[in-house]
Structure formats: C-alpha cells, structure tokens
Amino acid sequence: MRYLLVSLLLIIGLMGCASQRIAELSTAEDWVGLANYDVEAGRKARSEQDLTSLGASDKEQQSEYQTAYEAHVKEYxxxxxxxxxxxxxxxxxxxxxxxxxxxxxxxxxxxxxxxxxxxx
Known part of the structure; x- marks a missing residue:
C-alpha cells in the first residue's frame, strides 16, 4: 500500500511538471518550443482546437507549430x-x-x- 501511494504521488508530481512546461511555452507563445516538447514527449501533434485553447488562435501561429512539429519529427x-x-x-x-x-x-x-x- 505504501509503495502504491508513493508511486501515485510521483506520477501526479510528474504530470504537474509537464503541465507547467506546456503552460510556460504557451504563455510565451513559443509554438516551436511546444512542438519540440510534444515530439520529444511522444505526443501526437495538437489539433487546431487544442492549439486555440492554448492561445494559438490565428492560422499563422498554428502553422508555425505544425511546421516545427513536422521538422522536429524528421530530426529527432x-x-x-x-x-x-x-x-x-x-x-x-x-x-x-x-x-x-x-x-x-x-x-x-x-x-x-x-x-x-x-x-x-
């Protein structure tokens, strides 16, 4: 039981770190950084709706993310x-x-x- 609790707290803590990093990148409107983070985390490309909810509301910002994502997949x-x-x-x-x-x-x-x- 004790190990289960420790494991659960560790997972929750790590999820908080990931959410914080995503918030930092979106607040800074660093769409290239967010794309790189997503690729390295093994996350599929974000949808237009996901990007809009993070603050990338115009097509230029979303295109910047998508282009950076595809480029980073090729490299990483x-x-x-x-x-x-x-x-x-x-x-x-x-x-x-x-x-x-x-x-x-x-x-x-x-x-x-x-x-x-x-x-x-």
Whole structure:
C-alpha cells in the first residue's frame, strides 16, 4: 500500500511538471518550443482546437507549430537517436516509432539502448 501511494504521488508530481512546461511555452507563445516538447514527449501533434485553447488562435501561429512539429519529427526521430533515448532511459516514443518512416529501426535502436542503459 505504501509503495502504491508513493508511486501515485510521483506520477501526479510528474504530470504537474509537464503541465507547467506546456503552460510556460504557451504563455510565451513559443509554438516551436511546444512542438519540440510534444515530439520529444511522444505526443501526437495538437489539433487546431487544442492549439486555440492554448492561445494559438490565428492560422499563422498554428502553422508555425505544425511546421516545427513536422521538422522536429524528421530530426529527432532519426533511427540513431533511438539508441540515445533508450540509454538515457526515456520511455517509448510513439511518435518516433509509430509515425516516422523508419520507426521500426528507431524502436530497435531504442530497445538496444534501453538494455545497454541497464548495464550502467
């Protein structure tokens, strides 16, 4: 029971950190930063409605987010980066694995890195 409570509090604390970061980026109208954050967190691209609720109410801001998101997927989801994500202990990134053209290779490299990270 004690471990369950500690785990629950840890998860809630981490969720608060993520929400705070999203709030900081949207308040600063840093749509490129938000796009990069979403890709690295394995989050699918935000919808127009989601972006509007965060303050990106005009098409230019939403386009900036979408363009940055697509560019960051191409860069961040390169198969070689999967190993670095795995060895760093990062969780499975569904954007890089499920949505990227070479997602299967990213996943293989991520798993290899994850195993290597357990050794250290």
């Amino acid at each position: 989801c390169k198969p070689d980066n999967g190993y670095h994500a795995g060895i760093s202990g990062k969780p499975r990134n569904s954007v890089c694995i499920d949505d990227a053209p070479q997602g299967w290779l990213y996943e293989d490299n991520w798993e290899t890195g994850l195993e290597a990270g357990k050794i250290f």
